[in-house]
Amino acid sequence: MLQLRCDDINADWKERALGLRDAVELFRGKWKFVILKTLAHGPLRFKDLQEKLNISPKVLTRELRELEQNLLIVRTIRKMKQISVEYAVTEYARETKWILETLISFGENHRKKIKAQVKA
Amino acid sequence: MLQLRCDDINADWKERALGLRDAVELFRGKWKFVILKTLAHGPLRFKDLQEKLNISPKVLTRELRELEQNLLIVRTIRKMKQISVEYAVTEYARETKWILETLISFGENHRKKIKAQVKA
DNA sequence: TCTTTTACTTTCCTAAAGGTAACCCATAAT
DNA sequence: ATTATGGGTTACCTTTAGGAAAGTAAAAGA
Secondary structure (H helix, E strand, O other): OHHHHHHHHHHHHHHHHHHHHHHHHHOOOOOHHHHHHHHHOOOEEHHHHHHHHOOOHHHHHHHHHHHHHOOOEEEEEEEOOOEEEEEEEOOHHHHHHHHHHHHHHHHHHHHHHHHHHHHO | OHHHHHHHHHHHHHHHHHHHHHHHHHHOOOOHHHHHHHHHOOOEEHHHHHHHHOOOHHHHHHHHHHHHHOOOEEEEEEEOOOEEEEEEEOOHHHHHHHHHHHHHHHHHHHHHHHHHHHHO
């Protein structure tokens, strides 16, 4: 009985460790979170994203492909007068909302803290 | 009045963008989150961390220094019979708790989702 | 005195991340 | 016909991240 619960706890944190590892890998790099955050306000076209983020087209393409493969964004070709390609977060991506929110609020606070530290 | 509110909203998201940028930079790489998570269960010595994470000593040293400089962990030299160096999360690091939790739960779920997708 | 242990440091190397610049193709405007 | 725009791709380069292996220094144990 005691042994069983130990195993359960162990299995649990192993799963959690794997989850963390995968999440870290998925969001690794300079851009993934920033792109998700930017698209959270509404879909954008390739060019708009590129200009808003100041990211090179090569890197942007790669990041968008990876996010798409992980079901976090969708790419839709819209045949307007001029063809345009729109990127939008998926419903599934809303599950990253709290990651983004907690990261942002930590980051905002941390900036102040570090600045204060430098002054002191 | 309308202009004022617009400016406020703008300033707000600029701050948020800076926060996100800083947070991303701080936690960038393979190890920061994993180390914080591992130390969250209690302090560990250098060797223990190294073996638990399977990380090279060089990289571990670097990551620990960076976390220390950002006030997220403390390094204490304990003069036991044999000298030992202990690393522990700070009180401040508890503010990263929700980042870790949301990352982990997303990651755990995402693993299942992606596996399901591969099967389908 | 010799060996172990801990906590690193140093050197060397590979691979991933990211940037710049130039180019390509389709459509649209002039 | 020419130019501009959008959505990329390609080639090239630098920087950063990370790992392997060996070495170092201080203390403890045999």
